[in-house]
Amino acid sequence: MFHSMSTLPFLYLLTITTPIFAATLQASVEQVVADYALSTSTSLPFPSATQNPADTQKIMVADWSLGKGAIQDNPGNLAFVADPFPNASAPFPTGQNLSGPVLQARYPQGSFSYETGGSQWYNLWNATAGAKFQTMLVSYEVAFDENFDWVKGGKLPGLRGSTKSNLAGCSSGKEKETNGSDCFSTRLMWRKNGAGEVYASIPTANGLCSQEGVTCNSDTSTSIQRGTFGFVSGRWNRVTLLVRLNDPPNVANGNIQLFYNDLKAIDQQGLQIRTNSQVYVNGFYFSTFFGGSDKTWETPRDAHTYYRNIRMWGSSAASNLTGNTVATAAASRTTASGLGLFGGLALTGVAAALWI
Numbered sequence: 599m600f601h602s603m604s605t606l607p608f609l610y611l612l613t614i615t616t617p618i619f620a621a622t623l624q625a626s627v628e629q630v631v632a633d634y635a636l637s638t639s640t641s642l643p644f645p646s647a648t649q650n651p652a653d654t655q656k657i658m659v660a661d662w663s664l665g666k667g668a669i670q671d672n673p674g675n676l677a678f679v680a681d682p683f684p685n686a687s688a689p690f691p692t693g694q695n696l697s698g699p700v701l702q703a704r705y706p707q708g709s710f711s712y713e714t715g716g717s718q719w720y721n722l723w724n725a726t727a728g729a730k731f732q733t734m735l736v737s738y739e740v741a742f743d744e745n746f747d748w749v750k751g752g753k754l755p756g757l758r759g760s761t762k763s764n765l766a767g768c769s770s771g772k773e774k775e776t777n778g779s780d781c782f783s784t785r786l787m788w789r790k791n792g793a794g795e796v797y798a799s800i801p802t803a804n805g806l807c808s809q810e811g812v813t814c815n816s817d818t819s820t821s822i823q824r825g826t827f828g829f830v831s832g833r834w835n836r837v838t839l840l841v842r843l844n845d846p847p848n849v850a851n852g853n854i855q856l857f858y859n860d861l862k863a864i865d866q867q868g869l870q871i872r873t874n875s876q877v878y879v880n881g882f883y884f885s886t887f888f889g890g891s892d893k894t895w896e897t898p899r900d901a902h903t904y905y906r907n908i909r910m911w912g913s914s915a916a917s918n919l920t921g922n923t924v925a926t927a928a929a930s931r932t933t934a935s936g937l938g939l940f941g942g943l944a945l946t947g948v949a950a951a952l953w954i
Contacts (some may be wrong), residue, residue: 677702749888754885836857
């Protein structure tokens, strides 16, 4: 069950100049799981001791059900390290044992795009579980270096899906990868000053690009509700992403929800995520780098993000929301304001929903 903000007397939005978001619903990961009857679950096991990049890669390949049995991009940028912020946990404790090493991703000075910094790999939980998930939830915690320089933005992990024949990959940049016939992806992004968004490679049916808070980018990706929440450096942030596929494929009743520190920040409905009934949600899509794909996105110094408590839940049930049949004409990518809840006001990146 969701709780309104009025039932949380000790919860405040701490800001320097502007609010980061105005979430109205609070729910633990477990509450969201129960609400959508997500009965199948898994988690990614972490080692009990720190590991160098080479041994980190061996552990991940052996235990994390990676697509192609490998880390696709920059395995040397990953390592299990000591928790840099053991006393700066996300609010609303999960009850999980969070002691021990965390996964560090490195972005070398001057890097931008997945070719030069960060890392990318896929977890194929769907295939290993022998299931056909049409709803999936992933929850993880992410931390950024103290005084992290956000530059223009960068990618963060999310979920991806595909047909059985296209387990290799899916992202933005190619029309086939965003028309819903073969695959889709729903990653997160940080933007300037830590502003957050869902960064989706999905169809843009029924005028999605003209909806408030939606930006259809030139690389065929779609930014959903940029600025309705914001990341904070120097401490842990919990994100929970729920994807419910549209059903049938020609009806736009798909749903993407994002909870930041257990507060609902995004609930985008009326989506056509797939155009093919054989597209299912496969698993965790770890994708992180600065960019963008040109030097205006590059990090001015070595930088790091950290990850822990990666958990997933799934169900064979698709979205049961109502939705409009998709028009047969080609969808326009005319962009709306895309300014999010606060009309594009610059976010400080320092505020968050916290217990005080």
